[in-house]
Amino acid sequence: MSGKINNDDKWKITEDTLGYIISRIQERYEESLSEGDDDFNNGRKLAFYEVLDMMKNDLESRGYSLDDFK
Amino acid sequence: MSGKINNDDKWKITEDTLGYIISRIQERYEESLSEGDDDFNNGRKLAFYEVLDMMKNDLESRGYSLDDFK
Numbered sequence A, B: 001m002s003g004k005i006n007n008d009d010k011w012k013i014t015e016d017t018l019g020y021i022i023s024r025i026q027e028r029y030e031e032s033l034s035e036g037d038d039d040f041n042n043g044r045k046l047a048f049y050e051v052l053d054m055m056k057n058d059l060e061s062r063g064y065s066l067d068d069f070k
Helices: A009-014 A018-034 A037-058 B005-015 B018-033 B039-060
Strands: none
Touching: A018 A037, A018 B039, A037 B018, A037 B039, B018 B039
């Protein structure tokens, strides 16, 4: 229940996890777009965008598209 | 090179990707903490925090800790 997990366990869970994580961030980002246009919300929108952009790049550098995970 | 990837391909790449993605977001979040204390930056910090918190919950609900992926 504690300590480091081994590699086999570690990656078994990603099979149903990465796609879910991406869709949740995407959802949060889309919700943020309809929120207020003040500095705070604009900073928040930017960070969600940055995260999705990083993930997009990480996936594209491996030959995949973010859309494949939606 | 285009279109949907099949499940086998899809999840092969997560084996070296999820840990990398998490560490990059974590890094970006930590950098943001040392940036200005204005509304824009505070919104940005919150969003990074929200993303990490969502990922933490997604992983914990599957019996893992975010720390296992660092």
